[in-house]
Amino acid sequence: MAYTERPSGLVPGAVLWRADGPAGTVLPDGCMDLLWVDGRLLVAGPDTRAHPAREVPGSGFAGIRFAPGAAPALLGVPAYELRDRRVELAGLSGLWPAREVRALAGRVASYADPLAGLDALARSRVVAPDPLIAEVVARLRAGETVARIADTLGLGPRQLHRRSMAAFGYGAKTLGRVLRMQHALARVRAGDPYAEVAHSTGYADQAHLAREVRVLAGTTLTGYTAAATGGQAEGVDGADGVDGVGGVDGANRETPQPSGSSTTA
Known part of the structure; x- marks a missing residue:
């Protein structure tokens, strides 16, 4: 299966990717994706475990992958509601009416390259990232402990956990484990x-x-x-x-x- 990716030209920190079929295994990385699969718009939530890519059938896949914590504000749904889930965009808590999703899918289809359509769609709805969430991610990538991060940012442990659940789909400690594993596997590769x-x-x-x-x-x-x-x-x-x-x-x-x-x- 061919897989390619490139940075988004319109959404900071996002990555555009394409795959010609649902082969392989998808590993946790703290991210969420907006997907274009055979003319449908779907969302892949944050993962806590490996998922077989063939969970959703399709002949071709394109997507925009958002940095950890970036997608919930765009989608209007807290990340924990999508943890380990793959759902149609029109099924997100009634926030995305079927008629609107069909219109958005039509916009993506109007582009010669669906990646360009996804990029433009995401750019039209992107919101400014929460600087606190971005700081949490940066400190986790640097290997700081959750306790130290909470203390540095002036948050209680429970408050940090609530903010992390909404932004990442799980606590900051879990995100730290996922980010560390991804770093390690890049070195292994x-x-x-x-x-x-x-x-x-x-x-x-x-x-x-x-x-x-x-x-x-x-x-x-x-x-x-x-x-x-x-x-x-x-x-x-x-x-x-x-x-x-x-x-x-x-x-x-x-x-x-x-x-x-x-x-x-």
Whole structure:
């Protein structure tokens, strides 16, 4: 399956992507997507686990992936209502009437390239990002603890959790785990040894990294590497450090996508 992506030219921090079919596995990345699938507009919510891309059938997929915390204001729906869900845009809590969604789909279809149509549609509805939410994301990417972030931003733990649920679909601690895993997997795809990746991305050790990949990505480190490299687990340190299981099990035999909800609804 061919997959391509590029930065949005109209929406800061967003990414436009295209896939020619629902193959592979979609991994959590903290993002949400507006999707164009065979003429339909759908939304992919924030994930807490790996999802098979074939959950929604279609012959071609295009989408715009929003940075963590950016999509709820545009959609008018708190992120937790869409956690681990893929839904028609017209089904969002009655906020998007079917007639309006049909008109929007027609606007996207009027472009020669649906990616340009999605970009223009998102730009027409985008709202200014919440600077506090953006700060939370930046600090999580930097590896700060949730307690320190709350203290620095002058928020109580419960207040930060409420804000995070609405913006990300889950608490800041979960988002931090997802972002850290994505950072680690990018290093794995680059061929860095597992132990080096674990140390440099904030895991206690290689076994800790392997456990997080198993929980969040639904596969082993060696399984992920083999899928991402076409079966060649290069530049790694042997076994996963958890159960010694190599290869790719069951649903994860197809090449995993490099980020979140980028290929499915």
